[in-house]
Amino acid sequence: MSLLKVSGSPHVHGNESVEKIMKYVCLALLPTILVAIYCFGLGAIKVLLIAIISCVFFEWFIGKFILKTKSTVKDYSAMLTGILLALNVPSSLPWYMIVIGCFVAIAIAKMAFGGLGNNIFNPALVGRVFLLISFPVQMTMWPKPFASARMLFFNGFNKIDQEIVDAVTGPTPLGILQNGGADAIHSSNYADYVMGFMGGSIGEISAIAILLGGIFLLWRKIISWHIPVSFILTSFLFAGVLWLVDPTRFADPLFHILTGGLMLGAFFMATDMVTSPMTPKGMLLFGFGCGLITILIRSFGAYPEGVSFAILIMNAFVPLINKGFKPKRFGKEVKHG
C-alpha cells in the first residue's frame, strides 16, 4: 500500500465546476446565437468569431505575460464574455472596434481586478458600454435582419456608403420610440419581436430564443428565478404605470419587455454570478433596481436603451446589498449568547 492521503472532510464533491457552469451558459446561448446567424448571416458569425478569439487571446496573454499566473483560459469564462459581448453589438460593427471592446472587457473590467471572481462589473457590459460611448454612430447603426448581410460582410463599414447603409440598416424599435414617441411604434408587430425580426444587437432580437436558454439555466440551477423575474416584472409594472399615465408619450409595457436588451440582460447579464448578490432577497432587490433604472433611462434618458447601464449601476451596489441582506440563519429567533 502506498502512503495514505489525509485531508479534512468532506471527502466527496458534487462535481459542479466553474468550467461546467460556463459551458452550460454558453450552451444556453446557442438558440440566441442560431437566431442571430439566421437573421444576420455572415455578419453575426464574423462578430462572434472576432469577439471570442480576442477575449480568449487577451485573457491568455495577460495571464501569461503580465500576471504570470496559471492560465485561466480553460475555464471558458473568456469565451462566454466574448459571446455575450458579440451578442450585444450590431452585426455591422467593424472588426477593430470589436477587438477594442474585448480588450476593455477582459483587460480592464476583468483581469485588472484579479481575474474571474474578483471583478465588480460585468466584463461584457463594460466592453459594450465603452464601445457605445466611444463609437456611438457605429454602435447604433442597426442592420435590418435578412437585409443583404453578405453585402455588409464584404464591404464592412470601413468605407461608409450612405446608399448601402440606408438600404440595409434601420433603427431599433426603441430607437423609433426615442425619436418618434409612442405613436411611431403603434404599427409594431409583437410577433416579430418575439421571434426576433427587428433591428438590434445580434443577440437581443429574439425573446423566445433567450427564454429557451434562460429556462435551461433555471433547470440546470445555474441561475435562480429571482433576478430575471424581479427585473422583468419591475420593468413591466413601472413601464405599465407610465403607459397608463400617458399612453401617447410612453410605450406599453409589453413593448418594453420584448425589445432591446431586456430579456438578454435579465437572463444572461444581470444573473452573472460574480457580479450579482448572494441571497435571494438581495437578488430580488438587485433585479428591482435593474428594472427601475432600465425604464427610467428608456423613458426619460438620452439613450434609447438602458439595460447595460442599469445592470452596471446595480453591479456597483452588490457589495452593499450583500452586507444588508444576509441569509436566514438557523436558530436566530432567540437572542445570541
Place this chain on the structure above:
Amino acid sequence: MKTFKLGGVHPEENKLSSGSAIEIFPVPEKVYISLSQHLGAPAVPIVAKGDKVKTGDLIAKGEAFISANIHSSVSGTVEKIDEWIDTGGYKVPHVIINVEGDEWNDSIDRSTELVKDIKLTSEEIIQKIKEMGVVGLGGAAFPTHVKFMIPEGKKADSLIINAVECEPYLTSDHRLMLERPNELLIGTQILMKALKVEKAYIGIENNKKDAIELLSSLNYSGIEIVPLKVKYPQGAEKQLIKAVLGREVPSGKLPIDIGCVVNNSGSTFATYEAVQKNKPLFERVVTVTGKTVGHPSNFLVRIGTPIGALLKEVEVNMDEIGKIISGGPMMGKAIISSDVPVSKGTSGVLLMHENESHRGEVRNCIRCAKCVEACPMGLEPYLIAAVAKNELWDEAEKAYVMDCMECGCCQFTCPSYRPLVDYLRVGKRNVGQIIRNRAK
C-alpha cells in the same frame, strides 16, 4: 414527507453494503483500546502491564464529568499501556492487550432472549448507562449518560432516536434496525423512562423503506416512526429536531433547551444491551465499504481491532487505495494508517480509490452563492472562509462561525473546489479560543 427546510445537499447515496447482513468479526490477536474514545476527558486506566482481563472487564474509568468508562473487548493479558495512533492522527494512550481465548465476564447475559421488562428506575438506568461506557455511536462519541442528566430547571418532553444515517455509504444503523428491531425499540423505551417522557420519535430516511416498514409493524407504545425525505445533513441533531418536530434549536443552545434529547440508534441498541443484558459497550457494527471493494460488509467488531484486519476480509486491492476514511465521506476522518484501531465512534471504514481521493484544483470564488444556498445553518461560508483566511477573527465571530457544524455541504457544492471547511475549522478553533479567554 418531512425534512428540514434550510440548505442541505444530496450526495450520491452509495449504500453498497445495505444488503449485507451483520457478520461477527473474529477476535483479533491483539487489540489497541484507546483511553479517549469519547468526547471529553480521557479515561483513567485501572489495569497495569501483565494483568489478566476478561471480555467486558472495566479497564479504565471515566472520572471527569464528561468522560466514559472503557471495558476490555477481549480476554487476555495487558501487554502495555502505551501511545498508539488514533483516528484523529494523534498519538494517545492505548491499552494494548494480547488476546487469549474469549472468556467473558460472568455478569454479562449472553443469551439472545429478548428482555422486555424494564426493572430499573430512571436514575438507575442513567447510572447503568454510565457504568457500561455507552457513548454516541454516530461519530462524535458524546457520553450518553451526560445527555440524559437533565440540568436543573429544564425539562424534556420528547426523545428522538437518530436512525437517519444520512452519510453516504454507511449502513450499520440500517442493518441493526433490520436485524435487531425489538432491541432497538426496547432501548428506546428504556431511554424514555430515563428521560421521563411519554413520546419518542424514530427518524429514518426514506432510502431505508424496509426498516421503516419493519419498525412500524412492531407495537411499542409511545414510539412513532417518522419517515424522512433523503437529504444531508438530516442526521445532524438540530436538523433532525427541525425535521421531526419542526422546532428550531436557538443558536448557541442545546436541544434540551427546547425540550428534546436526541440519541443515536446504535447507542440506543447499546443501551438495551447495557441495561437489560448488563453488557458493556465493547463491540459495535462497522460498515466496511467503498466503490472498489469486492464485498462491502457490515461487521460486528470488538473495539480495538486494527482497521487493517477488517480490510483483509472485504476483497480490495489495497495498492489502489488512496484514502481510508473512518466514518462517512462527508464528515469522516481520513486516517493516516491502517494500524488505527476501531473505537466506539467508528461507524464505518470507507476505502477510496486513488482516483477519487484527490481534491479538485482550487479556483477563485465566483460568488455563485451555492455555499450560501447549501448551508443548513444559514451561514455565508464563502465570507467566513475569506475572513478566516485573513485571520480576521472578530469578523468571523460576527459572521457566526461558531454555528458551523462542519457538515461539508458548502465545500461539496463549491464549483471552484475551495477548501471552505478547512478555513471554517481554523476560524472555529481561533474564535472558540477567544470566546473562552473572554469568559475567564
